[in-house]
Amino acid sequence: MFKFCDGFDQYAAEGVTGPTLQPYLEANGYTVTNATATTFSVVAGRRTGARALQFSVARSSTTNASLQWGFTPTGNLAVFGFAMYATGSRMRIARIANVIDIDWDTTTGKMKVGSQLGVNPLILSAWYYIEIRIDIAAKSVQVFANNELQLTVDVSTSSLPTLYSIVWGQVGTAPEAGVQWLDDFYALDGSGTKNIDRLGPVEITTRTPTADVAVAWTVVGTPPPATHAAVAAQLEPNKAGAPYLQSNTAGAADIFRSNTVLPTDNQIFAVSVLAYARKGDLDDRKIGLLIQPEGGQSNEIQLSLAETYKYYQATYESVPGGGNWSKNSVESLQFGIVTR
Secondary structure, X not given: OEEEEEOOOOOXXXXXXXXXXXXXXXXXXXXXXXXXXXXXEEEEOOOOOOEEEEEEEOOOOOOOOEEXXXXXXXXXXXXXXXXXXEEOOOOOOEEEOOOEEEEEOOOOOEEEEOOEEEEEEOOOOOEEEEEEEEEOOOXXXXXXEOOEXXXXXXXXXXOOOOOEEEEEEOOOOOOOOEEEEEEXXXXXXXXXXOOOOOOOOOOOOOOOOOEEXXXXXEEEOOOOOOOHHHHHOOOOOOOOOOOEEEOOOOOOEEEEEOOOOOOOOOOOOOEEXXXXXXXXXXXXXXXXXXXXXXXXXOEEEEEEOOOOOEEXXXXXXXXXXXXXXXXXXXXXXXXXXXXX
């Protein structure tokens, strides 16, 4: 079952750097260290119009940026997947905290865990989709690149954690300068009835609101944008002077549609709704994140709000009423926010 996905498209425009990015990444559940104007930035993603997150490491640097995200799986499986592009030098690919480090051997070009080498060399200046599959019961970790198994690592001598966290970034002194880009990140476990194991390479397409379907919230800001959709779609939503949507009426809904088409007709595993929100008082408040086919049955997931801004994500693995997603059902979908 999906626990999280991130295409890195919703935070800021290309060129925005670490000090601006850090609070948004942290609002989405990441732990961030050493995010400076030279270590983190938003760059072009794997697909035209998409964005990715860039790590930059200076030669001989001892203070490096890192990014971490973790969850407690239900059952005996934890899977992380992400796209990676690297230039300059081969650096550590990722760490599963307190489990393994996945290095990139500078001699062979292969993935490496301890002294164990992977199957195929990985070249610089190319996108790879990396997946890390942790079988908790068997105490075994499999590492895939572009859907090909590279490593099977026995971790039976380790005391496995309860919280499984993936960490990107380098440790120690960087012998050479290098750059890594991250895109299309997902995490899942074996719970639920769909998407209960490794998916293979995925692409996360972000479809921002482009038109209003129903408006019941209030736009705060001067001058107000022409549509509520324009407010909901803005980057850097907590920027000084940025307009925002507000409601204190239970059941009030702002519903949108998007004219963004999907780039392919490939299998669609799930649809997520993402909102950057907070509550304005101490009472128990929730936000409803809903989807509905035009003229059809709606589905809503309610999440408790905090007093500070956070990203809230609701993931739907089936079409409302049941069935698999298709390109048409996604592109015609309406989605929105509800005051609860």
